[in-house]
Amino acid sequence: MGLFQERKGRHEVKRFLVEEMRILGFFFGGHSDRRKKQSCSWTNPDSQVSWRSLVSSLVGSPCSIVGFLVMHTFGIRLLYPGSMSVLNFILRQAQMEGRINLIEKLGGERFKLKTVDRNYIDSMFVDRRKTNSSKGRILVVCSEGNAAFYENGIMSTAIDAGYSVLGWNHPGFGSSTGMPYLEQEQNAMETVMQFAIKDLKFAPDHIILFGWSIGGYSTAWAASLYPDVKEVIVDATFDDVLPLARNQMPDFLDSIVRTTIRCYADLNVTRLLAEYPGPIRMVRRSEDEIISIEPGNVSTNRGNFLLLKLLKKRYPTLFNPVSEGALQNWLDTKGPQRGRISCFHFFVVIFQRIRIQWTAMGRILRSFFAQEPFDAPK
Secondary structure, three states: OHHHHHHHHHHHHHHHHHHOOOOOEEEEOOOOOOOOOOOEOOOOOOOOEOHHHHHHHHHHOHHHHHHHHHHHHHHHHHHOHHHOHHHHHHOHHHHHHHHHHHHHHOOOEEEEEEOOOOOEEEEEEEOOOOOOOHHHHOEEEEEOOOOOOHHHOOHHHHHHOOOEEEEEOOOOOOOOOOOOOHHHHHHHHHHHHHHHHHHOOOOHHHEEEEEEOOHHHHHHHHHHHOOOOOEEEEEOOOOEHHHHHHHOOOHHHHHHHHHHHHHHOOOEHHHHHOOOOOOEEEEOOOOOOOOEOOOOOHHHEHHHHHHHHHHHHHOHHHOOHHHHHHHHHHHOOOOOOOOHHHHHHHHHHHHHHHOOOHHHHHHHHHHHHHHOOOOOOO
16 A cells, blocks of 8 residues: 555646646747847848838728738647647657656756746756766757657757757647747747746857757747857758748739738748858758658759758858859769769869969968978867
């Protein structure tokens, strides 16, 4: 009887820690000093219009009214199916088992983070700083995809690599409150970053941002606010959600789709990552059917466009129509034959573009190494 009561007590404790929304810690976030003034682009993605113009914009543009209704009914659930109640109900047991594994086997701590718009973001922190590995002093902040949760998502990848890890669920996902509308998503990501820096005591240059699929937008948003983070990793991420949204809808709805996305869900990853000066690591899935316009056609993978746009932004002098075409051909090829000739052609074009004077360069290098002995890294 005593053993039964002990097991029952342990079960209740587990339920208390894992299933119920009674979290070990609380953190109350606000707008950081680094946050730029953000606004919605009602008609032009490059124009800045205050949120106070919402009413006048809706009245003046019938298409905006329709877009508002679309996004605030079924549109947001199409973009973020993980916010649907039915999916959360179906995956509830799997989420609980994932939390049990993170807490009991990996020493995770669950936190409830309050955002400036009064949402509560469910998060999980696995601390590896007490290990001997230098990786444990680096925090990986994981942002999941549009139907993924930290309980069974990309956190495991960073944990297996030996890093400290902070995972969180989008607003409306799992036990997080709210809905993943653009501003709520931004506030959630900002609160997670403030929690990592102020409460968990990780300096920005000891933080890696890791985003999967649509989580690449949250990652890019954080990178634009915290340009001194150590690194950004985006996996299976697009450049801009608009081409993907347009591809899923009939042509006669194109104007409504464009207005709805640009006004209420302008997930432009390229624009945000272009503001981050540090190292970016991209993972492209050659068989990805979600962010490809044509499933199975790697040339339509929006990750190609993200890479190309970022390279052109960072190294504009290296590109002309020939070099850009060579790179595009290389990206459009997959498999063992993937662009060896095309890649070589690309670099040949690059060298021609910058007009390297090989003879003069050789003299400069010989002179340099004669004065400064070169020690190869060990």
